[in-house]
Amino acid sequence: SQTIHQWPATLVQPVGSPLSLECTVEGTSNPNLYWYRQAAGRGLQLLFYSVGIGQISSEVPQNLSASRPQDRQFILSSKKLLLSDSGFYLCAWSVSGRAVGELFFGEGSRLTVL
Amino acid sequence: GENVEQHPSTLSVQEGDSAVIKCTYSDSASNYFPWYKQELGKRPQLIIDIRSNVGEKKDQRIAVTLNKTAKHFSLHITETQPEDSAVYFCAAKGSNYKLTFGKGTLLTVNP
Secondary structure (H helix, E strand, O other), rough: OOEEEEEEOOEEEOOOEEEEEEEEEEEOOOOOEEEEEEEEOOOOEEEEEEEEOOOOEEOOOOOOOEEEOOOOOOEEOOOOOOHOEEEEEEEEEEOOOOOOOOOOEOOOOOEOOO | OOOEEEEEEEEEEOOOEEEEEOOOOOOOOOOEEEEEEEOOOOEEEEEEEEEEEEEEEEEEEEEEEOOOOOOOOOOOOOOOOOOHHHEEEEEOOOOOEEEEEEEEEEEEEOO
């Protein structure tokens, strides 16, 4: 069966420090991968999505970047964190291709920038 | 791009009552409409979905209706229970790989 893991689960970082959140999917190949951010415990904002290795689409201009170095690995990064980067970050995957289908979310990473 | 509006933002009901959450979408090409439930501190999980060739779908106490002409869809929960308390998100998927979510509805079921 397919599983998705993301880490770390929680982190507290000072303003200006770097960030790296990692997500891996097991049990499937060539998944579509997504990074969402959830601020203030509510709405899900799509940050990045990827339909293949090295293919990253950015949804909003921001202080973050994403990379997909391997088929089932998706990384969210920042060189210098801002206070506004605080939030709950969720990685997700869906079956490859344009067919409609369910999004499967990781456990989430709660980031607090101080 | 797609824009999804969700109402109400908060909903409080008594146990046993019904709850209805409504969403509208903007992209007429959207063809997939899932609903996710997120309990406090946990990941969102799919509870029901509907595709554009269907007008209604039911799964026990949960039902979703879709009106393509009006571009709106709704979640109906009957005989609510305290464990139904959570944040519910609607979403719409158009002719791309992206799901666009509504801002969520915090449902509280009072015993």
